Every structure is written in C-alpha cells, then in structure tokens.
Amino acid sequence: MYLSRATLLMSGNCRLPAATSTPEPTTGSDSSGTASALPLSQPGIPEYLRSTYHWAYLSELGQVLLDRPVVVSTILWGNARRLMAAAAAEFTPGQKILQSACVYGDFSPILARRVGPKGRLTVVDVAPIQISNCQRKLVPYPQATARVADAAAPLADEVDGVCCFFLIHEVPEDYKVRIVDNLLGMVKPGDKVVFVDYHRPHSFHPLKGVMALVFQWLEPFARILWDREIKSYASRAEDFDWTKRTYFGGLYQKVVAVRRPAR
Numbered sequence: 001m002y003l004s005r006a007t008l009l010m011s012g013n014c015r016l017p018a019a020t021s022t023p024e025p026t027t028g029s030d031s032s033g034t035a036s037a038l039p040l041s042q043p044g045i046p047e048y049l050r051s052t053y054h055w056a057y058l059s060e061l062g063q064v065l066l067d068r069p070v071v072v073s074t075i076l077w078g079n080a081r082r083l084m085a086a087a088a089a090e091f092t093p094g095q096k097i098l099q100s101a102c103v104y105g106d107f108s109p110i111l112a113r114r115v116g117p118k119g120r121l122t123v124v125d126v127a128p129i130q131i132s133n134c135q136r137k138l139v140p141y142p143q144a145t146a147r148v149a150d151a152a153a154p155l156a157d158e159v160d161g162v163c164c165f166f167l168i169h170e171v172p173e174d175y176k177v178r179i180v181d182n183l184l185g186m187v188k189p190g191d192k193v194v195f196v197d198y199h200r201p202h203s204f205h206p207l208k209g210v211m212a213l214v215f216q217w218l219e220p221f222a223r224i225l226w227d228r229e230i231k232s233y234a235s236r237a238e239d240f241d242w243t244k245r246t247y248f249g250g251l252y253q254k255v256v257a258v259r260r261p262a263r
C-alpha cells in the first residue's frame with residue numbers, strides 16, 4: 001500500500017492477527033463478470049496480505065475509502081499521475097502487457113488505453129475482491145481482462161511486457177525474490193519488466209522521517225527498498241539491461257529491466 005496521511009488516519013486498528021492462508025473459492029469470472037463453469041485452481045490469500053493489509057485490500061470498507069483517484073494522489077504525495085504516466089509510457093500500442101497486481105485509482109484503465117484496441121492488458125491479483133473491482137473499471141476496454149493469480153507463481157500468459165506497480169514493497173523478502181524472478185521469467189529478449197516502487201529519498205528529503213515512521217507502523221516490507229536495489233532480487237540479473245530513474249527527491253523509482261538477446 002502506498003502510504004499517506006489518509007492511511008495513517010485509517011490505521012488505528014488496521015493490523016489483524018496473523019492467519020494462515022485459506023483456499024479461495026474455486027470458481028472464477030471473466031472480465032464481463034460472468035462466472036465460469038469450470039473450477040479454477042485459485043491461489044490462497046498469502047499470510048502477509050491477511051495479517052498486514054487486510055483492511056486496505058481485503059475489506060470492502062478499505063476499497064470504498066481508498067479506491068479514489070484523489071486518495072491515491074494524496075497517498076503518493078501528488079505523484080500518482082506522473083508515476084502512472086511514466087510506467088505506461090514504457091509500453092506501446094498493440095503490445096500484450098501483464099499488470100502484476102491491481103492498483104487503486106485508474107491505473108489499469110490508463111494501461112488499457114495505452115495498449116489500445118489492438119493490444120491486450122491482463123491484470124492479475126491474488127485477492128478476488130480486487131479482481132472484481134478491477135473488472136468493473138475495465139468494462140469499457142474489451143482489450144483488458146483481470147483474473148485471480150499470485151504474481152509469485154508461474155503465469156501462463158504470453159506477454160510483450162510486464163508492469164509491476166507498487167507491489168514489491170508490500171511483500172516479504174522471499175516473495176520479493178519470487179515475484180521479481182517470476183515476472184522477469186515471462187519476457188522475451190528485447191522485452192521489458194517495469195517496476196515502479198519506493199526508493200530511498202535524499203538525505204534531506206522533508207518527508208523522509210514521516211515515511212520512515214509510516215513504514216515502521218504500516219508497511220513492514222517497504223523500508224528495505226531504501227537499502228536494496230530491486231535488481232538485487234533477481235536471480236539472473238545479468239540476463240537483463242537495467243535502468244533506474246528516481247522521482248520526487250528519490251522517494252520513488254522506476255526500474256526497467258530489458259531482457260538481453262540470448263547468448
């Protein structure tokens with residue numbers, strides 16, 4: 001979850017006791033919301049999501065309160081538009097793109113418009129409630145679908161690129177490795193994975209102290225991104241060309257990994 005005054009206000013009782021993962025219902029739905037007849041093997045909700053982010057992503061109240069462009073903008077200190085545009089600009093019309101988790105606000109529609117009617121956007125998320133919500137937003141875009149899947153587990157989709165927007169900071173270290181490797185493993189030579197996430201702000205950044213507190217209080221897996229490069233989670237980093245750009249005094253980063261031609 002990106003963090004902000006809004007989340008701080010909501011956070012009084014946000015932490016739930018840790019729970020073990022339980023399987024999700026075995027039916028799915030396509031982007032039209034139609035229930036599919038075939039049973040789908042859906043992932044359980046990871047323990048970190050239940051115990052740390054239940055209020056934000058698994059509850060309807062969290063969704064109603066947070067899924068508004070103005071809230072998303074506030075949470076990202078006014079940088080939401082810029083970061084979303086920077087991520088979307090990495091892709092081109094006609095491409096098949098995977099978005100590795102739902103995002104509050106209108107990021108998925110932005111990506112759907114970016115790939116255009118001749119492209120394809122597939123959004124995955126491990127939480128069924130997030131997928132239903134995303135499917136509603138994608139109704140005007142027949143080129144886009146959303147389904148339940150864990151970004152850390154193999155995904156069968158054939159894609160030209162992957163967009164991982166503010167997911168890495170929300171997951172524990174072992175999941176960071178699994179997600180980064182899994183997403184990198186999906187792209188062909190010349191294709192890219194784009195990560196947008198938190199980054200260490202400059203020493204005198206006025207929000208550095210606030211963000212450190214926020215991470216300590218609400219985002220236990222985020223602070224490490226101040227000390228570790230996203231690239232360092234990749235088991236085969238040498239197979240990619242990596243570029244990084246930071247934003248807003250270093251608080252945010254966009255990392256682009258382009259797969260090198262096979263040797």
Ligand SMILES: C[S@@+](CC[C@H](N)C(=O)[O-])C[C@H]1O[C@@H](n2cnc3c(N)ncnc32)[C@H](O)[C@@H]1O
Nearest residue numbers: 001002101103104125126127130150151166167
């Ligand atoms: C992309 S992140 C954060 C985005 C941003 N903070 C926001 O407000 O939308 C949030 C999403 O990640 C999803 N998520 C967490 N772990 C996941 C995983 N392993 N695979 C796929 N989705 C995951 C959550 O269910 C949630 O919908």
